[in-house]
Amino acid sequence: MPKSITITEIARESGVSISTVSRVLNGNVPVSPDKKERVEAAIRKYNYSPNALAKGLASRQSMTIGVILPDISNPYFSSLFCEIESAAHDAGYSILLCNTLYRSGSDAHLEEDYIQMMIDKHVDGLIIAGGQQDLIHPAKTYLAAIKRAASTLPLVMIGENIDGISCLFLDRERADGIYDAVKYLSSLGHKRIAFLGGEDGVKITASRVASYKKALSSLGLPVDENLIVLTNYYAQDGYRAAGLLLERGVSFTAALCINDSVALGSLRAFHDKGLHIPEDISLISCELFHSSEFFTPRITALDRCSSRFGRLVIQKLLNVIQNQEENDSLDISPKLIVRASCGPVPENN
Amino acid sequence: MPKSITITEIARESGVSISTVSRVLNGNVPVSPDKKERVEAAIRKYNYSPNALAKGLASRQSMTIGVILPDISNPYFSSLFCEIESAAHDAGYSILLCNTLYRSGSDAHLEEDYIQMMIDKHVDGLIIAGGQQDLIHPAKTYLAAIKRAASTLPLVMIGENIDGISCLFLDRERADGIYDAVKYLSSLGHKRIAFLGGEDGVKITASRVASYKKALSSLGLPVDENLIVLTNYYAQDGYRAAGLLLERGVSFTAALCINDSVALGSLRAFHDKGLHIPEDISLISCELFHSSEFFTPRITALDRCSSRFGRLVIQKLLNVIQNQEENDSLDISPKLIVRASCGPVPENN
DNA sequence: CTGAAAGCGCTTACAG
DNA sequence: CTGAAAGCGCTTACAG
Numbered sequence: 012m013p014k015s016i017t018i019t020e021i022a023r024e025s026g027v028s029i030s031t032v033s034r035v036l037n038g039n040v041p042v043s044p045d046k047k048e049r050v051e052a053a054i055r056k057y058n059y060s061p062n063a064l065a066k067g068l069a070s071r072q073s074m075t076i077g078v079i080l081p082d083i084s085n086p087y088f089s090s091l092f093c094e095i096e097s098a099a100h101d102a103g104y105s106i107l108l109c110n111t112l113y114r115s116g117s118d119a120h121l122e123e124d125y126i127q128m129m130i131d132k133h134v135d136g137l138i139i140a141g142g143q144q145d146l147i148h149p150a151k152t153y154l155a156a157i158k159r160a161a162s163t164l165p166l167v168m169i170g171e172n173i174d175g176i177s178c179l180f181l182d183r184e185r186a187d188g189i190y191d192a193v194k195y196l197s198s199l200g201h202k203r204i205a206f207l208g209g210e211d212g213v214k215i216t217a218s219r220v221a222s223y224k225k226a227l228s229s230l231g232l233p234v235d236e237n238l239i240v241l242t243n244y245y246a247q248d249g250y251r252a253a254g255l256l257l258e259r260g261v262s263f264t265a266a267l268c269i270n271d272s273v274a275l276g277s278l279r280a281f282h283d284k285g286l287h288i289p290e291d292i293s294l295i296s297c298e299l300f301h302s303s304e305f306f307t308p309r310i311t312a313l314d315r316c317s318s319r320f321g322r323l324v325i326q327k328l329l330n331v332i333q334n335q336e337e338n339d340s341l342d343i344s345p346k347l348i349v350r351a352s353c354g355p356v357p358e359n360n
Numbered sequence: 361m362p363k364s365i366t367i368t369e370i371a372r373e374s375g376v377s378i379s380t381v382s383r384v385l386n387g388n389v390p391v392s393p394d395k396k397e398r399v400e401a402a403i404r405k406y407n408y409s410p411n412a413l414a415k416g417l418a419s420r421q422s423m424t425i426g427v428i429l430p431d432i433s434n435p436y437f438s439s440l441f442c443e444i445e446s447a448a449h450d451a452g453y454s455i456l457l458c459n460t461l462y463r464s465g466s467d468a469h470l471e472e473d474y475i476q477m478m479i480d481k482h483v484d485g486l487i488i489a490g491g492q493q494d495l496i497h498p499a500k501t502y503l504a505a506i507k508r509a510a511s512t513l514p515l516v517m518i519g520e521n522i523d524g525i526s527c528l529f530l531d532r533e534r535a536d537g538i539y540d541a542v543k544y545l546s547s548l549g550h551k552r553i554a555f556l557g558g559e560d561g562v563k564i565t566a567s568r569v570a571s572y573k574k575a576l577s578s579l580g581l582p583v584d585e586n587l588i589v590l591t592n593y594y595a596q597d598g599y600r601a602a603g604l605l606l607e608r609g610v611s612f613t614a615a616l617c618i619n620d621s622v623a624l625g626s627l628r629a630f631h632d633k634g635l636h637i638p639e640d641i642s643l644i645s646c647e648l649f650h651s652s653e654f655f656t657p658r659i660t661a662l663d664r665c666s667s668r669f670g671r672l673v674i675q676k677l678l679n680v681i682q683n684q685e686e687n688d689s690l691d692i693s694p695k696l697i698v699r700a701s702c703g704p705v706p707e708n709n
Numbered sequence: 710c711t712g713a714a715a716g717c718g719c720t721t722a723c724a725g
Numbered sequence: 726c727t728g729a730a731a732g733c734g735c736t737t738a739c740a741g
Contacts, residue, residue: 015512017734033736043710048714058508063480064417065734070715073413075456075481084442084650089433096432096459105477107424108457110445128454131412132424159407163364246654272651279654301433302621305595305628307656366718377728382720392726414718417733 016057024056025049036061045270061257067133076104076328077134079125081113081141085244086300087270087317089139091169094321102329107134114243115212121218123156130163136328140169145213149173154278165331167324171214177329183320184215186222188313188345189267192295193226195311195347201293202354205238205266207252208273216241216269219297223267237261249276257284264356265293274310274352289354299348309350317345365406373400373405385410412430416482424454425677428474430462430490434593435649436619436666440489440518443670451678456483462491463592464561472505479512484675491516494562496520515682516673519683520563528676532669533564535571537662537694538616542575544660544696545614548643549705554587554615556601557622565590565618568646572616585704586610593618598625606633612641613705619647623659638703648697658699665692 018036024031027046034040035050042050053059067073076099080088096106109125122142129137137160143149144157157176160166166178173180196204206223209216215260220241224234240256242248249268250265253276256263268274281292288294296303296312303310323341330337367385371378376395383389384399392539393401402408416422425448429437445455458474471491478486486509492498493506506525509515515527522529545553555572558565571582589605591597598617602625605612617623623645630641637643637657645652645661652659672690679686 019734029735030712030737031710034711041710046711058424060480062417062482062734063477064482066716066736068411068417068719069734069736071717071736083432083444083445086433089438093431093433093459093461097461098459100458100474105456105458105481107454108445109449109454110442112442112446125449127409128412131409132454133411133413137471145419167557196390197726209657224501246651250654275654279656279658302595302624302651305624306598307628307631309628315639367721368718378719379728380726383727386720390726395727411718414733415720416734418720420720420733589711 015062016059018059018061018078020057021050021053021059024053035069058066058267071133071254073133073135074104075107075132075134076325077107077109077129077137077242078134079113079122079129079139079142080108083108083110084215086272086302087298088140090301090318091321094318095138095325098322098325098329104135104329107132111142112197115146115210123152126160127155130160134164136165136167136332138167138169138324138328144168144173145171145215147212147214147217165328167328167331170323177333181320181324181327183315183317183343184218185344186218186225187314188315188347189219189222189297190229191347192267192297192311192313192344193223193232194230194296195349196267196293196353197230197232199265199293199353200354201230201265203235203238203261203263203265205240205256205263206230206269207240207242207256207277208244208249208269209241210243211241219269235261238263240241242273244272246279249273249278250280253277253280263292265295265353268294268296270298271296271303271310271312273296274303274312275306278306278310289352291357293353295347295353304350306352308352310352311350312348313345315345319343364411365408367408367410369406370402370408372682373402401613419433421484422482422484423453424456424483425674426456426458426478426481426486428458428460428471428478428486428488430460431447432457432459434620435651436647437489439650439667442675443667444487444674446675447671447678448610453484453678456481460491464495465561472501475505475509479509483513485514485516485681487516487673487677489517493517493519493522494564496561496563496566514677516677520672528680530669530673530676532664532666532692533567535567535574535694537664537696538568538571538646539575540580540694540696541616541646541660541662542572542581543579544698545616545642545644545702546579546581547701548561548614548642550614551581551705552584552587552610553581554589554605554612554614555618556589556591556605556615556626557593557598558590559592559616560590567687568591568618573709574692582690584610587612591622593621595621595625595628598622598627599629600625602626602629606630614642614644614702617643620645620649620652620659620661623652623661624655627655627659638701640706644696644702657701659701660699661697662694663697664694668692 018029023034143153161178168180240252242252299312299314367378371381492502510527589601591601648661648663
């Protein structure tokens with residue numbers, strides 16, 4: 012690869028000092044028009060563009076933001092990421108993305124390593140979504156890594172507060188959504204409502220299950236642990252959860268699925284057993300991705316405004332990095348999008 | 361934020377020169393055991409980790425690989441990315457990801473800007489998937505940017521060869537898959553087979569449509585332009601394409617969809633018009649993502665081994681970066697996964 | 710408005 | 726095996 016030309020060449024070519032070239036490049040200090048013009052001509056002539064590594068080292072700003080998440084192929088994370096990337100790019104930052112593949116008890120890459128890597132690369136800010144922070148009991152080494160990161164750079168964690176870590180926690184979880192969903196099912200006459208998908212030991216799951224139980228109780232409906240089947244967050248997990256529920260032989264007429272992917276898998280599993288939605292079973296997704304409106308039937312779902320939330324996240328981080336005022340508060344309360352997957356309780360129930 | 365400690369502190373603390381610290385850090389040059397031990401102790405004591413920016417500047421290796429793609433929320437790109445990221449991480453590289461949001465004629469971020477940014481950040485290698493390179497006629501400025509990148513760093517383009525650009529082109533497209541799909545439909549008695557989704561002016565679409573036409577001809581089936589509806593690559597585009605096809609009022613008994621997302625949308629559109637799959641219409645997806653096996657009905661689809669392809673891409677790039685031997689050739693010929701979305705031609709046809 | 714100089718935190722010949 | 730020195734390509738007080 013050819014050696015790229017540097018600020019020194021541009022300075023020589025235009026007969027000024029490198030300081031002056033730097034000044035026209037950054038445009039923050041006045042430069043005399045004629046010198047400015049000569050420098051700009053040289054820049055154009057050589058198609059010069061400054062080395063961001065050198066610039067970052069000297070200015071202590073890498074103009075890079077780090078994002079660590081477990082699985083970019085999960086629609087929740089990818090839509091979050093798109094918002095973050097887009098706004099970051101508009102602000103002049105590029106994104107270092109780490110996909111940890113974290114799943115509890117799997118052979119994932121270590122999140123701690125990724126966090127250290129972000130520190131080493133001197134990102135100007137770091138966003139961590141998902142992963143061990145969502146565990147009710149994260150590993151000590153993970154917490155230590157988070158703490159170290161928080162003391163080194165602006166850090167935004169997408170999730171619940173963790174004691175002893177001082178950084179910005181942004182929690183998208185809102186309890187009211189689940190209540191609305193259960194109430195809607197209840198209004199259709201459903202009494203035995205299952206909960207499918209999500210993962211044991213994970214905060215989001217625990218909190219949604221808790222909201223579900225609370226909603227049932229407050230509506231005078233029975234809470235039955237046999238109606239809760241936790242697996243994971245993907246279509247295959249919805250398929251498995253629905254299958255397990257049916258195997259248990261408990262009666263139910265409706266189910267909450269933790270998200271669209273799980274709803275898709277559950278749909279498939281019920282269909283395989285000859286059960287129809289919504290005639291036999293009513294289904295609601297607790298978190299809408301972009302696809303559920305195309306399922307058959309179209310799935311009633313909670314819209315948690317993930318994409319707007321992504322914008323909030325990056326805005327808050329940029330505010331911290333740039334020492335700016337807070338300006339935005341955002342309504343991300345979940346909204347129930349009623350579609351075709353719920354119906355009245357079947358007659359024989 | 362506190363000032364992070366540097367190699368100088370470690371050198372002072374352990375009573376050696378920074379050269380020696382550098383040597384134990386990189387472990388390529390022999391260092392006496394006692395000094396080595398003292399340095400390592402100091403490193404542990406201060407939890408020291410070298411500044412990757414400074415290291416990159418001095419060593420001319422940023423240990424970063426750039427990936428530019430149009431939409432990470434598209435399952436094709438996200439699964440490709442996951443493979444790339446994982447293998448890159450194993451080799452010690454981190455990934456700078458740019459999501460250009462490129463769609464022909466949209467207000468996307470300029471791909472040229474992203475390419476320049478990658479050059480500025482001195483990535484050790486760059487992978488470009490999708491975007492303007494897939495157009496039959498890319499813009500001149502885009503081609504110029506690609507050319508500049510190719511002359512500056514190791515570049516892998518995922519797509520067809522472009523004249524005048526010397527970099528590694530890796531094309532995943534294989535003609536035989538489409539033929540197999542059409543032949544399978546033909547064997548079920550279908551004669552009027554539609555093509556849904558994809559985008560006009562885009563190479564992949566053009567090549568799949570060409571393969572489709574060629575397959576029809578070679579099987580003695582009629583080619584009818586009215587049976588081809590190009591829109592785009594997402595579920596909503598499949599929905600729209602199927603709707604447009606029905607509006608045209610041409611008769612058909614089967615359809616090829618350009619990918620799983622389009623198949624999902626088409627499925628929904630046909631269902632809305634009271635048409636059943638596979639009883640009324642047989643459907644095949646020309647590119648499998650992870651979800652079609654959960655659709656109702658399960659969709660017969662071509663498996664193009666995208667994830668294995670991702671591994672190939674990063675391996676080739678690393679080979680170039682590290683001047684290594686080529687070792688891997690990979691079978692990525694498409695395989696038809698027969699599921700439940702195709703049936704015999706309805707009797708009245 | 711401008712240049713010389715020091716510095717950002719590393720690596721890498723070079724001489725020993 | 727080891728240290729002093731130059732250098733990577735920028736920025737940023739400092740003095741004028």
